[in-house]
Amino acid sequence: MAWKKSYLDLILVPLGLSVMLAYHMWLWNKVRTKPLSTVIGTNAIGRRLWVSSIMKDNDKKNILAVQTLRNTIMGATLMATTSILLCCGLAAVISSTYSLKKPLNDSVYGAHGEFMVALKYVTLLLIFLFSFLCHSLSIRFINQVNFLINCPPDDNVHNPIICPEYVSQLLERGFTLNTVGNRIFYAALPVLLWIFGPALVFLCSLTLVPVLYNLDVVFGNELADSNYKGKMQGNENREEGVTRV
Template sequence: MGATLMATTSILLCSGLAALISSTYSVKKPLNDTVYGAHGEFMVALKYVTLLTMFLFSFFCHSLSIRFINQVNILINTPQDPMSLVTPEYINEILEKGFILNTVGNRLFYTGLPILLWIFGPVLVFLCFLTMVPVLYNLDIVFTSGKGKMMEVKENSDFIV
């Protein structure tokens, strides 16, 4: 469900950005040239195209993740046959591919926020990265109480590595 929601959000943002890029209004230049950062015609186009590319790749990764996880849902119910190519290891490999693609898609989607702020200047991008790095770090690392051992947890999964 999460991958479907993120894929839908990514493609909706791509549609909005494509409409914004193709428009003739002055919305493309949100700030004047007195703010830090380049706001020339080429740089504004580069910023929007970069943002559009990030969301398109995020959509692509989430769509593939949905495909792999759906395939696992079908293959997990097949009876085990010694001559079959469908083994538990193969199903585990497909499931891991789905989770990795979901994680990559989420990272690309999260990277869209600093790219979006890049439109307004470099200071907001720097502040956004300063806050995003600790947040993303805390999403990936879980400290357990008790013995104080550190365990890494894959994002959006219940498997502890």
């Protein structure tokens, strides 16, 4: 059987994207099991403590809370705007009558037929659309936190309606969606290089993984992570004891 140029796309592109997917599955498991060994988990714990501190001393820190959340919303808005603008540009390219594959026939390794070119641009369009969706939902949750974090304390101390735990959950949902939107946006880089050949997708994925690893992992924090897990287990046991009583 003769070797076809499309075989490079069938092998290298899924392999490169699988490397990225495997890394983020490992990171997700690390955040769940050892949160203090990752930047995402450490920041999540810090935000939980920040919400509790703001709501306990709301009279003095309400302006600080609003300004901090406003900066976060501005960052998510910038990413959402960038994603939707790129979607509009790609939609215009896809719908244009100009044949995009002709200038690339002699310079691209792998398949470069009309179907393959359309597949590349549609994949990019979907990636940016999902990134826009995640950032839009992130803005929604953070806007809710912007209102709830300045709510006056409830008289029912034992079962408050608006408690720091609830506000922390909303804030974490917003930041989780923001992180997912950013990671989807990063995944567009290998797919963008796919226009020029499948080998670049694989090489870009192999390059991004160690870069993201150094940005996501907190080195030398194993002791703090074990202490945090022990503290959390102690708090759970104490809460179970109080519930039983």
